[in-house]
Amino acid sequence: MYYIAVFDGNKDSSQSTNLLLNTILHELTFEYSIDTYCYEEELIQVIRENPAFYDIVFVDVPPDNTAPISLCRDLNALHMTARIVLISSVADYVFDGYDIGALNYLIKPIDRSKLKRLLYADYQSNCLSRKILVPVGAGHIQLSPDYIVFLEVINKTVRVRYEKDEEFLKSTLSSIKEYFEPFYFLQCHRSYLINPKFIKQIMRTSLIMTNGDTVPISKYRYKELINRFHDYLQPPRSRSSDSQSKNP
Known part of the structure; x- marks a missing residue:
């Protein structure tokens, strides 16, 4: 399932974006879900509760209104794992897009073929490829960590x-644990x-x-869990900077 969010304060504009997304995703035959938000706090609350809820978030930025850019910074501060795509009728916020680490910047009217390529590439890179084969009984099963x-x-x-949902595998934790270590x-x-990603408290x-x-x-794992969770929350760039400062 490909989970998508669209943030747009203009209802008519968001409907147009949703229609285009639905049309393209239907053509690509992806299983997907699209949620639309008009109010910043609604989206922030969802991400606060689960930073990994969405795969990709489209944020519409109107001319002379930088509030959506601030929203993106707030979402990043919550360690949101979704890729951000900015949409605007002007090119004024391109450098802001670089600053927030946006995946792409789309100018209205949105180029249909460009959006289709973007969705296909993102889905292939971040949804399909992040799967693993783990041993189960005499065979293997494919899972999405x-x-x-x-x-x-x-x-x-x-x-x-x-x-x-849930499923049950005939296996042991020790035999499959190593397959999940790259996913922290x-x-x-x-x-x-x-x-x-799914820890709330x-x-x-x-x-x-x-x-x-x-x-x-x-009780024997509490301290290690806290330390490793702090490491997980620390942005990769910060970890790299710390390493460089310790090894000049």
Whole structure:
């Protein structure tokens, strides 16, 4: 599933963008979902609760109104993982786009072929490629780590918990743990491996995930979990800068 958000304070304009997106995505035969926001706080609240909720966010920037640019900075400050695409009828905010790390800058009227190429490339790079094959019984199964909230081992079965669904694999946590390490999954308990993108609250003995589930924290893993979660939240650029400052 390809999760898309459109922010546009103008209802008529947002409907036009949505229509174009729906038409193109239907042609590409992607499974997708589009949510539209007219008020900044509504989108901020969704991202605050789950920074990984969307794959891509389109933000419309009207002439002489930099509020949407500030919105993008607020979303980045919440560690939103979605790519940002700016849309505007003027080219005045191109450098702001660079500043916020926007994936692209589209000038109205939106070039249909350019948008189609953008969507196809983004989907291929960030949705299809981020899949792994993990051993299950005598074979393997394909999983998408970005959408997994946590893994829980129950006897010789691994429960794969998504935001609104789950599946069960005949495997053990120790046999599949290494496949999730590149995606920064954290072990908070001997029976759990969690995706830090979906952490909503950390308490002394448990975690509350964005889907409402509660996951236990082992007292022996609490300190390590906190340290690794801080590392996860630190922007990659900052980690690089710290490394350089320590090794002049």
